[in-house]
Amino acid sequence: MKKALSFIITAVMILSLSVCAFAEEKVTLNVYNWGEYIDQEVIELFEAEYPDITVNYTTYDSNESMYSKMISGAASYDVVIPSDYMVSKLINEDLIYELDFDNIPNYRYIGEAYKNQAHDPENKYSVPYLWGTVVVMYNSAYVDEADVENQSLDLLWNEKYAGKILMFDNPRDAFCLALLKLGYSMNSETHSEWDEAAVLLSEQKPLVQAYVMDAIFDKMESEEAWIAPYYAGDAYYIADGNPNIKYYIPSEGTNMFMDSMCILNTSEHKTEAELFINFMCDPEISRMNAEAVGYSTPNTETLKMLDEELIGNDILYPSTEFLIENTDVFKNLSQSTQILQSNLWTSLKIEESAESSALDWIDIFCIGIVAIGITSAVYFGIRSKKRKKLWKS
Amino acid sequence: MNKLSSRTRQALTAPFSVWMAIFVLVPIGLVVYYALTDATGGFTLSNLASIWEYRSTYLVSIELALVATVICLIMAYPLAYSISRMKAHSQSTMVLLVMLPMWMNFLIRTYAWMTILEDTGLINTFIKSVLSLVGYEFEGFSMINTNGAIVLGMVYNFLPYMILPIYTVLTKIDHSIIEAARDLGANGFHIFTKVLLPQSIPGIISGITMVFVPAVSTFVISKLLGGGMTYLIGDVIENYFLGNTGEVNYNVGAALSLVLMILILISSGIMNHFDKDVEPDGGAKK
Structure with a gap:
């Protein structure tokens, strides 16, 4: 029995080792994106197109949590998609690569209005994804x-x-x-x-x-x-x-806000990461993403193919004049303001909430529990008494 | 069994010692290091001093965790007792049922409570529809996003950790001792206070520790069930490490954790003091 067990364990270990070794031949691309911010099918399509690349897709729910996860070194990411002010923070702290735009030919589809934004004035580090x-x-x-x-x-x-x-x-x-x-x-x-x-x-x-x-x-x-x-x-x-x-x-x-794709300079697969960014800028893929998540696309070719319901929505696609007049973009705050904000x-x-309705029903809850306690005590008491009677008789 | 030579014993405990050193001592050392240094690595006490700001948060966390622990204890003891008095077969079924929720992910279970407690959730919808049948308009309880919901989440998630240790000590109590007490004229109350309770103190203490410690440091429950309205100390620590507020500061975060650890150490010291009042054979000291 013992022998059989140890045999099985050894077999499993060897098998898993060989699986690891096999997996290493494939490139794993770690993509870190906002939650609910992609058409999941796009990842499958990418993997089908590039069979040598496996995408490990994970999500975050704020720029700040992405940043802290990134700098903690707990996990390594290749492609991240932060918003404007975070992109400029990453550039300032020298955490992202300059992109090789020869590998991203689809960049030409990005509308001129969305290039060279304040957070990346010469547009060397980032490719707009959605805004x-x-x-x-x-x-x-x-x-x-x-x-x-x-x-x-x-x-x-x-x-x-x-x-x-x-x-x-x-x-x-x-x-x-x-x-x-x-x-x-x-x-x-x-x-x-x-x-x-x-x-x-x-x-x-x-x-x-x-x-x-x-x-x-x-x-x-x-x-x-x-x-x-x-x-x-x-x-x-x-x-x-x-x-x-x-x-x-x-x-x-x-x-x-404009969320842009960047490559972290800890990435060992820069070329593959650029392939991924290029793929995401493909008009058809970009259409799938824009229609799945509802955010506005900066891709000019995609705009032509987009569902009428989306493109006709003037909250999602307001006029350029409206945007200039009514909106502002986040800038990276100074260190002292960031600490003040925090x-x-x-x-x-x-701070204690002025109206704390909590106590009302926490009291009810406690009373309920005490009542259950008393009932069970009484129940056990009666039962043991009955037993005693039986014992006596 | 032969007594193990000290060398064999050392060899056998080596893996565990290495494990403890790497995953317990080193992290604690790092926490102490970060707590006592500033961003540049120089020695400072200012992190510890800044903790004074969070005194009310510590108090709220301890208060909620204490309430949750007491509720767990009150609920767990009778349950553990009745399980321990069942037939062996039903005992294992009951223990299995206690453990059953733990097979599911903690987060998913907590999310489920959100849908139960919400204003438009299961409980309120049910009560409203029943009352509307008799023509009574009911506004519904507001349960979610309150401290009560946080306590409920703690009780629900940590209750098994209270039941199991108490159950374990209770099954070890020889039933004949209870019968003997009964023969000598003790009533149910006396059996409980003089026989059962003193013998189950070790289980109660480990139960209290296993519930109180995770409850006092939780941050997920307060975020999901408390709606971010009440900040527990775990939330503050999380924010300092994850930078959700826009500032990543390991040093203050570590100082906050260090103080929390010290508080927990002190309270377990106090509790172990109670434990020592019980003699090894289980009888209470005179």
Whole structure:
């Protein structure tokens, strides 16, 4: 028996070793992207086209968590798709390669308006993937038409909808909205403006149901929450699932973001990574992605093939003049402002919520448990008494 | 069995010692190192000093974890006792049932509680539809995104860690001791306080430790069930390491973890003190 067991174990070990050795002949490309931000079929198509490359696809839910995972060295990534301000941070800290555009011929499809952005002025490091804006979503079945008439950010601070408002669980986006509402720049470096924004956010906290990121999908679609700011592409996707949900670009202005593909300079497979980026810029592939996730594409060829429903949506594809007038792009904040933002956000989150309805039902819960305890004690008591009687008789 | 020579014993424990050194001592050493240095690697106490800001967060975390531990204990003890008194066959079935939820991923189970507790979730929808049958309009309980939901998540996830150690000590208690106590005229209450409880203290203590420690340091439960409204100390530590707030700072994060570890060490020291009051044969000291 023992011999058989040890034989099996040895066999399994040898087998797994040989599998490892075999796998090494194939190149594994580690792609790190935002959650829900690709048509999964695209990866299969890429692997079918390049049989020597296996894609290991993982996701993150904020630029900051991508950055910390990256610099911790816990995992190595080849292709990452961060937003504008994070791209410039990566460039400043010398963490990404200059791309070899000879390997990315499909770059020619990217619209001129999307090239040479402020975060990568000579467009040496990044290739635009998708872009979008931050919008305010609301459920028209519960939110009065009068409250959304002026298309303002005030809706997020409307006490009438206390407990039904969701908010970004991400300081950069949350502070951006507060700064915009106050009429300041979202890239403000004036610390007193940040303090004012923090006060505004802490006024909002009692009205907020939850601070969430990807959980917004479920909570809005199931009508658990009625009002939430989020990214336009996701809003389109959510509204598709629940026709009561409408969204608008706030009149105070909004953030326009562009997520771009970059190659980390720890990558050992730069050429393969460039193949991947090139593949993602292919008009047909790009169409699949844009239609699957609902974000706006910078690919001019894709625009021609895109579903009428998407291209005709003037929130997803607003006019260039509108964008210039009403949107701003995140810039990488200075170190001191970043620390201020982090401190303000943490104190916002740890401060005691003024209205804590928690105790009401935690009490009920505890009483329930104690009741169960007492009942079971009585039950056991009776049972042991009965036994005693039996024993005596 | 022959007594092992000290060399054999050393050889046998070597793998475990190496394991402990690499995965326990080195990480703790790193935590201490980071906690006492600044970004440039110079010695500083400022990380530890900055912890004063988070005193209320520590208090909230400890409070919620304590409530969860007490609830677990109250629920687990009667259950563990009744399992230990069953027939051997049903005992193993019951233990299996206790372990069953642990076969599923912790995150998925916690997500499931979100759909149960939400305003439009299972419980509220059910109560609302039942009450609407009798023509009563009910607003529903607000359960999700409260501290109560966090405690519930802790109790649900960590309850097996309380049941199993208590069950283990209870099965070891010789049933004839209970019968003897009964023969000598002890009633149910006395049997519990004088015989069962003193003998099950080691199990209770390891149960409390195994529930309290993960509960006090959790960050997933507070994020999913608390809706990010209550920050526990685990959330703050996570943010410092993952930089979700825009600032990655291993040093303050390590200092926060170090203080948490010290707090846990102190509390287990206090609990072990209780354990020592019990004599090896299980009887309480006079």
